[in-house]
Amino acid sequence: MTTIREEDFIQSVADAFQFISYYHPVDYIKSLHEAYLREESPAAKDAMAQILINSRMAAEGHRPICQDTGIAIAFIRAGMNVRWDTQRSLEELVNEGVRRAYTDKDNPLRASMLADPDGKRRNTGDNTPAVTHVELVPGDTVEVIVAAKGGGSENKSKFACLLPSDSIVDWVLNLVPTMGADWCPPGLLSLGIGGSPEKAMLMAKWGMMDPINIHELRARGPKTHGEELRLELFEKVNALGVGAQGLGGLTTVLDVKVTEFATHAASKPVALLPNCAATRHAHFVLDGSGPAKLDPPSLSDWPKLTLDFAGSKRVNLDTLTKAEIAAWKSGDRLLLSGKLLTGRDAAHKRMVEMMSRGEKLPVDLTNRFIYYTGPVDAVRDEAVGPAGPTTSSRMDKFVEPVLANTGLIGMVGKSERGPVAIESIRKHGAVYCIAVGGAAYLVSKAIRASKVLAFEDLGMEAIREFEVKDMPVTVAVDSSGNAVHKTGPAQWRARIGKIPVAVV
Numbered sequence: 384m385t386t387i388r389e390e391d392f393i394q395s396v397a398d399a400f401q402f403i404s405y406y407h408p409v410d411y412i413k414s415l416h417e418a419y420l421r422e423e424s425p426a427a428k429d430a431m432a433q434i435l436i437n438s439r440m441a442a443e444g445h446r447p448i449c450q451d452t453g454i455a456i457a458f459i460r461a462g463m464n465v466r467w468d469t470q471r472s473l474e475e476l477v478n479e480g481v482r483r484a485y486t487d488k489d490n491p492l493r494a495s496m497l498a499d500p501d502g503k504r505r506n507t508g509d510n511t512p513a514v515t516h517v518e519l520v521p522g523d524t525v526e527v528i529v530a531a532k533g534g535g536s537e538n539k540s541k542f543a544c545l546l547p548s549d550s551i552v553d554w555v556l557n558l559v560p561t562m563g564a565d566w567c568p569p570g571l572l573s574l575g576i577g578g579s580p581e582k583a584m585l586m587a588k589w590g591m592m593d594p595i596n597i598h599e600l601r602a603r604g605p606k607t608h609g610e611e612l613r614l615e616l617f618e619k620v621n622a623l624g625v626g627a628q629g630l631g632g633l634t635t636v637l638d639v640k641v642t643e644f645a646t647h648a649a650s651k652p653v654a655l656l657p658n659c660a661a662t663r664h665a666h667f668v669l670d671g672s673g674p675a676k677l678d679p680p681s682l683s684d685w686p687k688l689t690l691d692f693a694g695s696k697r698v699n700l701d702t703l704t705k706a707e708i709a710a711w712k713s714g715d716r717l718l719l720s721g722k723l724l725t726g727r728d729a730a731h732k733r734m735v736e737m738m739s740r741g742e743k744l745p746v747d748l749t750n751r752f753i754y755y756t757g758p759v760d761a762v763r764d765e766a767v768g769p770a771g772p773t774t775s776s777r778m779d780k781f782v783e784p785v786l787a788n789t790g791l792i793g794m795v796g797k798s799e800r801g802p803v804a805i806e807s808i809r810k811h812g813a814v815y816c817i818a819v820g821g822a823a824y825l826v827s828k829a830i831r832a833s834k835v836l837a838f839e840d841l842g843m844e845a846i847r848e849f850e851v852k853d854m855p856v857t858v859a860v861d862s863s864g865n866a867v868h869k870t871g872p873a874q875w876r877a878r879i880g881k882i883p884v885a886v887v
C-alpha cells in the first residue's frame with residue numbers, strides 16, 4: 384500500500400498551479416504556431432503572434448500568461464490502495480496548495496474568487512476555494528490534473544438537453560458565432576455527450592485536458608462516431624471564419640474534443656466548453672516517493688517571432704480629441720502612448736451609481752481612454768503585473784451613461800460589443816479598441832508606470848492610471864459604429880466558403 388504524505392500532496396498542487404501560470408502546454412504552443420504559419424488573415428495572424436510571443440515571455444519571466452489566473456480546478460483519481468497521511472479532506476489539501484501557489488512571493492497570481500456570489504461578492508484573497516473532483520480507481524497511485532480556467536472562457540460554457548433526433552453539429556454551429564470572441568480564441572472546444580446533465584459537463588471539462596492531436600486523428604482516420612464528430616466539427620467550426628480573437632480568419636479552434644457516455648432513451652444531454660488562448664493544465668502522478676516533479680518545456684519549443692508594427696499609427700493619449708479619433712477606421716492598428724485610465728465591472732457600477740445620485744466622480748474622464756483590466760500585482764521592478772484586457776461586453780450597460788455624462792472618448796478591452804453599446808459609441812463619436820486577450824504579460828511591458836487614482840478598496844478592480852508607451856491595440860468599433868467583429872468573421876466565412884453566410 385502506498386502512503387501519500389499531506390505535505391507532498393499540497394506542495395505538488397502548489398507547484399503545478401505556479402507551473403501552469405507561466406507555461407503553456409507544449410502541444411498548444413506547437414499547434415498554435417502551425418495555425419499561425421497557415422493563417423492568411425493579417426489581423427488574426429498578428430493576434431496569434433502576440434499570443435505566442437507573450438507565451439515565450441511568460442515562460443522566460445516566470446510571470447502569468449494572462450492576468451486572469453483563473454478559477455483553480457483539480458481532478459483527482461485516487462488509487463484504492465492509497466493510504467493518506469493526513470487528517471484533512473482532499474478538498475482542504477487542494478485549497479492549501481492553491482493558497483500557497485496564488486500567494487507566492489516571487490510570482491503572485493491574481494485572486495479572482497468571490498465568496499457570496501449573488502450577494503456581497505467578497506474576494507477571498509487567495510483564490511480559494513478550488514473546485515475539486517475526486518474519483519476512486521483501482522491502483523496505488525494518485526493521478527492529479529490541475530487547471531486554471533479564466534472567466535471569459537468559462538462564461539461561454541453551454542449545455543442543452545437536445546432531443547434524441549437533434550443534430551449536435553447544428554447545435555454547435557449555431558452556438559459558436561454567438562460566443563463571439565469573449566472566450567479568446569484560438570483554443571479548443573470540448574464536448575461531453577450523454578450521461579446526465581452534470582455528467583456531460585464534467586466529461587467536457589475532463590476531455591479538455593487531453594493533448595491537442597486532431598492532426599494525428601485526421602492522418603490515421605476516425606474509428607468511432609465520436610472521432611468522426613471531432614473531425615466534422617473541427618472543419619465546420621473553423622469554416623465559420625470567427626478567427627483568432629474574433630477578428631476573422633482561418634483558425635478558430637486548434638482541436639475539438641468529444642467524450643461520450645451512455646444516456647437515457649429519452650435524452651441527449653450535451654455540454655460544450657471552450658478553452659481559451661490561456662490554455663493551462665498540468666498532470667502529475669504521486670506514488671508515495673515525494674512531491675511531483677514537473678518537467679519545464681524547453682525554450683526551443685517556442686518559435687522566435689517578432690512583432691511587426693509597420694502600418695500602426697502612433698497615438699498620443701495625452702493630447703487626443705474626438706476630432707482625431709473620428710478619422711480612425713475599424714481594423715486600424717494603433718500604438719498608444721500616454722496616460723490611460725483603468726476600470727472594470729465594479730468601478731463602472733460604482734461610477735454609474737455615483738452619477739445617478741448626482742455625486743462628482745473621483746476622476747475626470749474628459750477626453751480620456753479607459754482600459755478594462757484587472758492586473759496582477761507587480762513584483763520586483765515591474766510597474767504592474769500582467770495586465771491584459773478583460774471581456775468588454777460586461778461593461779456594455781455602462782457605456783451610455785458613462786459616454787453621455789463624463790466626456791470619456793475611448794475604451795480598450797477585448798472581444799466584441801453588443802448593439803446597444805455600439806450605438807452609444809456611434810452616437811457620442813467615441814471609439815472602442817481591443818488588445819489581445821491572453822497576451823497579458825506582453826501588454827504589461829508597454830506599461831511604464833501605474834498608480835491607483837480611486838476606489839482602492841476594489842483591489843484589482845480599482846481605477847488606476849497607467850503610463851503606457853506603444854501599447855498595441857486595434858480599433859474594433861470606430862466612431863461611425865463600424866465593428867470589426869462583425870465584418871471580419873463574415874468576410875472570412877464567405878472566403879472559406881463552406882458555410883453559408885447569413886444575411887442580416
Ligand code: SF4
Pocket residue numbers: 449450451452532533534535536565566567659660661771772773820821822
Ligand atoms: S485568455 Fe482570455 S478567456 Fe483566457 S483567461 Fe485570459 S482573458 Fe480570460
